[in-house]
Amino acid sequence: MKRVAILISGGGSNMVRLVEAMQAEGFAEPVLVASNDAQAGGLLKAAAMGVPTAAIDHRPFGRDRAAFEAELLKPILASKPDILCLAGFMRVLTPEFVEHFAGRMLNIHPSLLPKYPGLHTHQRAIEAGDTEAGCTVHEVTPVLDDGPILGQTRVPVIAGDTAETLAARVLVQEHKLYPAVLKRYVAGDRSLLEL
Numbered sequence: 001m002k003r004v005a006i007l008i009s010g011g012g013s014n015m016v017r018l019v020e021a022m023q024a025e026g027f028a029e030p031v032l033v034a035s036n037d038a039q040a041g042g043l044l045k046a047a048a049m050g051v052p053t054a055a056i057d058h059r060p061f062g063r064d065r066a067a068f069e070a071e072l073l074k075p076i077l078a079s080k081p082d083i084l085c086l087a088g089f090m091r092v093l094t095p096e097f098v099e100h101f102a103g104r105m106l107n108i109h110p111s112l113l114p115k116y117p118g119l120h121t122h123q124r125a126i127e128a129g130d131t132e133a134g135c136t137v138h139e140v141t142p143v144l145d146d147g148p149i150l151g152q153t154r155v156p157v158i159a160g161d162t163a164e165t166l167a168a169r170v171l172v173q174e175h176k177l178y179p180a181v182l183k184r185y186v187a188g189d190r191s192l193l194e195l
């Protein structure tokens with residue numbers, strides 16, 4: 001069975017959905033949840049679901065991303081993952097780290113990529129007057145929020161939306177899209193899924 005490690009930075013609601021789907025449907029085994037923040041709420045949730053956790057604080061490393069990643073790699077490699085899922089992991093990874101997991105690392109991003117890579121996606125969609133927003137699951141390449149798109153879900157932008165209300169509407173769809181894409185990816189299916 002394919003082994004899946006997940007990187008988070010915060011509450012980890014997408015991570016929870018991935019673990020729940022793997023445990024309920026048995027299509028892969030969640031072997032590690034790691035975070036750059038020991039206070040990330042998702043770590044306790046992962047432990048409660050019986051998944052090993054690790055925390056490597058990025059702050060002592062300052063701007064030395066390679067040194068941070070060298071520490072982060074240790075628990076990841078020890079868990080022997082086949083696939084690495086970024087789920088609200090908010091550190092930019094070096095090309096060297098990405099190359100290590102080339103063709104086996106996924107990310108979920110809260111916009112309809114290629115629109116709005118980076119941060120503040122919902123605010124940018126509202127300010128642009130977009131009538132729809134959404135989320136994307138893609139393979140990770142060295143270019144931020146780039147890489148082959150594997151799944152996308154669209155949601156309407158509603159009059160009066162704030163970044164918060166739109167983010168909440170998109171997040172509901174993220175929770176459905178990411179497990180569905182991972183399940184197909186594990187089975188070798190890289191075709192686009194539009195939910």
Ligand code: GAR
Nearest residue numbers: 010011012013014015088108109110
């Ligand atoms: C999600 O909306 C995810 O798409 C976004 O962070 C949130 C994490 O929520 N990721 C990014 O912005 C990556 N650049 P979660 O911790 O509850 O899954």
